Amino acid sequence: MKYILPGIITITFIVMLSNCTGNSKESDKAVYSEADLSMGFNLVETNCFACHNLNPDMTTRVAPPMAMVKTHYIEKNTTQEQFINDLTHFMKNPNEKDTKMPGAIKKYGIMPKMMFSDEQLRAIAVYIYQTDIEKPEWFAEHYEEEKQKYQQKLNSANPTHVEQGLKYAMATKAVLGKNLLNAINTKGTEGALAFCNEKAIPLTDSMQNQLSISIKRVSDKNRNPDNAANLDELEYIMKSKHLLEDGEEIKPAIQEKGEKIVGYYPIMTTQMCLQCHGLPEKDIQAGTLSKLSSLYPEDKATGYGENELRGIWVVEMKK
Ligand code: HEC
Ligand code: HEC
The missing domain is CATH 1.10.760.10 (Cytochrome c-like domain)
Structure with a gap:
């Protein structure tokens, strides 16, 4: 690729x-x-x-x-x-x-x-x-x-829309981030879980309606089964993880697929994410953990530390 x-x-x-x-x-x-x-x-x-x-x-x-x-x-x-x-x-x-x-x-x-x-x-x-x-x-x-x-x-x-695609991913990320912070501040971690569970996908959907391009969040270690990365996405994720291991910077990437241009943009963990994606018991409290396992019996998205690649934004644009 x-x-x-x-x-x-x-x-x-x-x-x-x-x-x-x-x-x-x-x-x-x-x-x-x-x-x-x-x-x-x-x-x-x-x-x-x-x-x-x-x-x-x-x-x-x-x-x-x-x-x-x-x-x-x-x-x-x-x-x-x-x-x-x-x-x-x-x-x-x-x-x-x-x-x-x-x-x-x-x-x-x-x-x-x-x-x-x-x-x-x-x-x-x-x-x-x-x-x-x-x-x-x-x-x-x-x-x-x-x-x-x-x-x-x-x-x-930017006649290619490439920068624009990244801009959309960032805009969606900022809106999600804002809503997540707001949910945590007003409802606590467990309450915010409901926000992620019910609102994250609709929110990315509403952004894409607004922007008339498609945006999704996927991961190699996904929590929601609908967010599993496909082979192309996995390839970018693996490549990025290797770069990170070597202490190098990861960069967004662009792939041409027929009539479409697909942009990949890394999603990194911060301290704030660990209350729901960190180590069970150590970072994730018992109450949160049991809610998570009932909502997502096949949850793979725990065990993260800070500054790790949690997943990617995938932005599809018309050429
Ligand atoms: C997801 C929400 C969020 C986004 C997006 C965000 N910030 Fe912040 N920012 C905060 C919060 C919350 C604080 C207050 C707490 C703090 O200071 O860390 C803050 C504080 C700051 C501070 C003061 C830091 C200090 O404590 O001295 C600076 C500077 C700042 N932001 C710059 C930026 C810039 C520049 C951007 C865009 C590139 C940005 N922020 C995007 C949430 C956000
Ligand atoms: C309050 C708990 C909570 C916090 C805090 C949280 N997440 Fe999540 N995260 C979730 C839940 C729940 C899902 C599943 C959402 C769904 O069902 O679509 C999820 C899904 C994701 C996904 C989509 C892939 C997947 O695993 O399904 C990514 C990427 C992600 N989170 C990144 C982050 C990052 C980065 C942070 C910190 C900036 C963060 N999350 C903070 C609860 C949280």
Whole structure:
């Protein structure tokens, strides 16, 4: 089977931003490109806003709004480089020791870890730093504008839909993640089990209706019999597991199948997953365990540790 790695958006001009606003927050000048902003916007929109809501809705909130995060990461003299470093540092390994928002951890629990390359983290940080996301009027006045501006770029730079497919997988993941966190916070692990059991598949279905492409989650060690990986999927999973064993990074992959393009995207475990996918008794409490075995008599999805490949997203797109 042949994999083609997704192309990277290449927009080349560099913007040197001199400090014309007279605001000396920026040390001197910050260097970033239009491509950073475009990539950053798309990553933030797809991966962050589902949890870091823009419009405050206290009832479904699972994380502090992005504006609040930003203000905790920027003090009077924080430079762009420092902001990039601090954000990247936390994103790579969310933990209590490195937090700048201990109150948020107490209230919501630690943020699940996500997998981004250094380049992506930089773009995310640059975007958050450079836009006025923290201003109350930003969402009402600029969000739609930015969406159109940057999504157009993404589309025109990607005639193959490859990047788009990955974007859909990430969007679905963020929505699932948000709903899962919300269920755990409000109903506890056992209560959240019901959410995964009843809502995970319908939720991925509703995303695909919305996006008119197909998305599913599968695994080599599946819990739900409907989520078993087929041979092509298994091949990608095995290959990725070998890479992980060798300490290498796994990357999304694309396969052409007749009229379709199929994208594979890794789903890694974080600390948060272990209460339902970790070691029985040690990580998974007795009550949860007995519920699991009655719902899924053939459950293979336990025994995981942190940072392991739990499964993959499979995104099917028309050519
Ligand atoms: C599944 C929900 C979820 C998603 C998706 C998510 N976050 Fe978070 N994030 C949280 C929660 C919960 C907290 C508060 C607890 C904490 O600080 O770890 C948080 C806190 C943070 C913090 C503050 C960390 C600290 O404690 O100092 C940063 C920075 C952050 N998120 C950035 C991001 C960025 C950037 C993205 C998108 C790439 C993102 N988050 C996506 C849930 C999420
Ligand atoms: C509250 C318990 C719970 C938590 C926490 C949880 N899961 Fe699951 N997970 C489930 C259940 C239940 C299913 C079966 C869903 C179904 O029937 O479709 C499942 C299914 C899955 C599947 C689909 C493949 C399969 O085995 O059927 C993947 C992939 C997955 N989980 C990944 C994760 C990851 C990654 C995390 C952490 C970020 C996580 N889960 C956290 C309970 C949980």
